[in-house]
Amino acid sequence: MKRVTVQQALTGRVEVGETLEIQGWLRTRRDSKAGLSFLALHDGSCFDAIQGVVQNDLPNYETDVMKLTSACSLRIRGELVESQGKGQSVEIQVQELEVIGWVDDPETYPMSPKRHTMEHLREHAHLRPRTNIGGAVTRVRHTLAQAAHRFFHENGFYWIHTPIITASDAEGAGEMFRVSTLDLANLPRTESGEVDFSQDFFGREAHLTVSGQLNVECYCSALSKVYTFGPTFRAENSNTSRHLAEFWMIEPEIAFADLSDNADLAEEFLKYLFRSLLDERPDDMAFFAKWVDKTCVDRLETFIDASFERMEYTEAVRILEKKSKKAKFEFPVSYGVDLQSEHERYLTEKLVGRPVVVVNYPKDIKAFYMRLNDDGETVAAMDVLAPGIGEIIGGSQREERLEVLDARIAAMGLDPTDYGWYRDLRRYGTVPHSGFGLGFERTIQYCTGIENIRDVIPFPRTPRNADF
């Protein structure tokens, strides 16, 4: 008797005629008064459920089988046989069935065997992985994460575990969540009446990280090719289908590399991810193509075959200005202002029809650490824009020249003493280096066509919502 997963049973690990044992959850039960019932059993190991056929002479047919409802957990033993029906090649002729867990009050079980809205699934995030779409998203997410690590490993990158808690108070990538053990009802005060963080756990203010970039630059300046892959936190009050308060970001950083190398890396990396996904999860991708977004598989294949579209910011603005009347933009476009969502969408969706890299933005709309170009006006920044999502990657060549970095820090009104260790990288053997941040959830959205980012992470954290 082999105990196997549904995936193993369906893919030849068990020969027809062998007996096997499978454990899982019931998706549906269909009865035929020919004296048999059909059970669809899933265990998450693959998209498909396996069909168990139960004859009514089973000792517990009336007492157990006829009472089964969706989501009951079961252990079945039986023979793997070729199916007499359509829709599956093999099925299990059940010889023994054991109910492990019943469903309490089936009428109110939230994942009843019918179609549900994404909002409903989200409100039951603890049960959502049992659904077709919940399972498919989970496997796709895993596959993309594994592919990311594999890509970097195979290309000589080292994975750096950058800190979740940071006392760097000037990363400048958005609002931060405070980390503190102070008693909120009884805050220690300094003589001038301000909160005395010297009495806090770290002896100073601390927050959850908004990016591992500054930390990973340190390791880049020693191990040459590195990356982080971990959770990041933004306390922005963003209520959109593209933002989470807690999300996962992949941030590679490469030494002796300019912006063009950076864009090459982004392109090669994304293609590797998409190729892996199509190769490894055809079952789940077929489901998304059928029920969620008919174009998702084609989109990935096109991306893999095509070269990245690259465009200068100046060029992008020129095109947008030319098209602004026809496209009826709500906001005007001109050199020196950041592109609005509608402009980004126009570029990637209408003009190019696939992801596009916009490079060399005006320095005033970008971060202090981005490398100043020779024109003195722009910085070596890049944004990868994807149809339906907008910015999926943000990156840049970093400023490696200490005096230029200091001038930028000063010009932006930042305090150089906050950047002591970061400046040291430029003092001791500085090198040109580049990197980017890829929003992991946005990548999953792009691959699956799922519209709301809250549906591609197990337990989404958003303003006013940290349930589960």
Add this chain to the structure above:
RNA sequence: UCCUCGGUAGCUCAAUGGUAGAGCAAUCGGCUGUUAACCGAUUGGUUGGGGGUUCAAGUCCCUCCCGAGGAGCCA
């Protein structure tokens, strides 16, 4: 945070200011191998909370809460 649209049965949605309905799910019965099975019946409601207008409010007004789409911020 701003704009727009929503909140009615377990779920998805109907309902001129005048008796709250349907489909699915669930339960029961029928059906000779089903595939989101099918056919019949039954059960199922404090219409998001609070306040107001009215003879009468799911429906109109005020307010709060929650959700979605878009914007800003960004990945």
